[in-house]
Amino acid sequence: xxxxxxxxxxxxxxxxxxxxxxxxxxxxxxxxxxxxxxxxxxxxxxxxxxxxxxxxxxxxxxxxxxxxxxxxxxxxxxxxxxxxxxxxxxxxxxxxxxxxxxxxxxxxxxxxxxxxxxxxxxxxxxxxxxxxxxxxxxxxxxxxxxxxxxxxxxxxxxxxxxxxxxxxxxxxxxxxxxxxxxxxxxxxxxxxxxxxxxxxxxxxxxxxxxxxxxxxxxxx
Ligand SMILES: N[C@@H](CCC(=O)N[C@@H](CS)C(=O)NCC(=O)O)C(=O)O
Numbered sequence: 001x002x003x004x005x006x007x008x009x010x011x012x013x014x015x016x017x018x019x020x021x022x023x024x025x026x027x028x029x030x031x032x033x034x035x036x037x038x039x040x041x042x043x044x045x046x047x048x049x050x051x052x053x054x055x056x057x058x059x060x061x062x063x064x065x066x067x068x069x070x071x072x073x074x075x076x077x078x079x080x081x082x083x084x085x086x087x088x089x090x091x092x093x094x095x096x097x098x099x100x101x102x103x104x105x106x107x108x109x110x111x112x113x114x115x116x117x118x119x120x121x122x123x124x125x126x127x128x129x130x131x132x133x134x135x136x137x138x139x140x141x142x143x144x145x146x147x148x149x150x151x152x153x154x155x156x157x158x159x160x161x162x163x164x165x166x167x168x169x170x171x172x173x174x175x176x177x178x179x180x181x182x183x184x185x186x187x188x189x190x191x192x193x194x195x196x197x198x199x200x201x202x203x204x205x206x207x208x209x210x211x212x213x214x215x216x217x218x219x220x
Contacts, residue, residue: 003054004066005033005044009207011102011160012063013051014200018156019067021196023074028053064098067153079153086148093139093146093154097161100132105164112171126174133165133177136184144190151196159197162188163204 004020006013020028033050035041042048047061053069060066071080081087108125111117136158141147146154162184165177178185191197 001027001029002056003029003031004051005031005036005041005054006051007033007036007207008203009211010050011106011164011204012049012098014160014163014204015063015098015156016051016053016066016070017203018159018196018200019070019079019153021199022079022151022156023070023077025070025074063157064094067094067156071153079151079156081148081152089139089147090152090154093136094157096132096135096139097154097157100135101129101161102157102164104129104132105161105168108172109168112168114173122172122174126169126172126177129165129169130174130177130180133181133184137181140183140187142183142186144187145194146187151194155191155194155197158187159191159200160204162191163201167204167208 004013004016006017017030020030031054033041033052034044036048036050039048041050041052044054045052045059045061049061051063051066053060053066060069071078079090081090104125108122108129111122111125139147141149143149145151146158166188169177178188192201
C-alpha cells in the first residue's frame with residue numbers, strides 16, 4: 001500500500017490530500033513523516049520535505065510531481081481538465097499559487113516575528129506574493145472553481161495557498177493582498193463552501209492551532 005507522508009499544517013501536503021479526497025482514493029495510507037522535521041526524514045526522502053509519496057521501493061518528492069503521478073495512476077475523475085489548453089491553464093494557476101504565492105509566504109514566515117524582522121526581506125517577499133495574487137485575477141474564470149466550473153488540481157493548490165494568505169500574511173503587518181484582487185477574493189469566499197476544500201481547511205486550521213499552542217507553551 002502506498003503511503004503519503006504529510007502534516008496538517010503543511011499547505012503542500014494539503015494540496016495532495018485534497019486531490020486524494022477528490023478522487024476518492026482509499027488505498028493510500030496518510031502517515032506522519034518519520035523523523036520530520038529533523039534531518040532524520042532525509043533517510044526516507046532526500047529532499048526532507050513533505051509531502052512525500054512512498055511507493056514501497058521508491059519515494060516521490062514534491063507536491064506537483066506527486067499530484068501528476070497520482071493523476072496518471074488514478075485517472076478518474078480527471079482533475080487536469082479535458083483538453084491540452086485547459087490542462088495548460090490548470091497547470092499555470094497551480095504554479096502561480098505554488099511558486100509565487102505559497103513559496104513566498106513560506107519564506108517570509110520568520111518575518112512575522114517583529115523583534116527580528118528585516119523589513120527589506122519582508123517587503124521583497126510580500127511584494128512578490130501580492131504580485132502573484134494579482135496575476136491570478138487574469139486566470140480565474142469566475143465559475144466558482146478556478147477554471148471550467150469543476151474542481152481541478154488548480155483548486156487543490158489554490159485552497160492551501162489562500163489559507164496562507166488569509167492566516168499567515170496578517171503576521172507580516174502589510175496590506176491584505178486580496179484587497180487588490182477582487183476576483184480572487186470572490187473565488188476564495190465561494191470555494192470554502194466546497195466540501196473537499198472545507199475538509200482540508202479543517203485540517204489546516206487544526207495544524208495552525210496546534211502550532212500556536214506549541215509556540216505559546218514555548219514562550220511561557
Ligand atoms: N516544493 C515543495 C515544498 C515542500 C515543503 O517545503 N514542505 C514544507 C512543509 S509545508 C517542509 O517540508 N519543510 C521542511 C523544511 O523546510 O525543512 C513541494 O511542493 O512539495
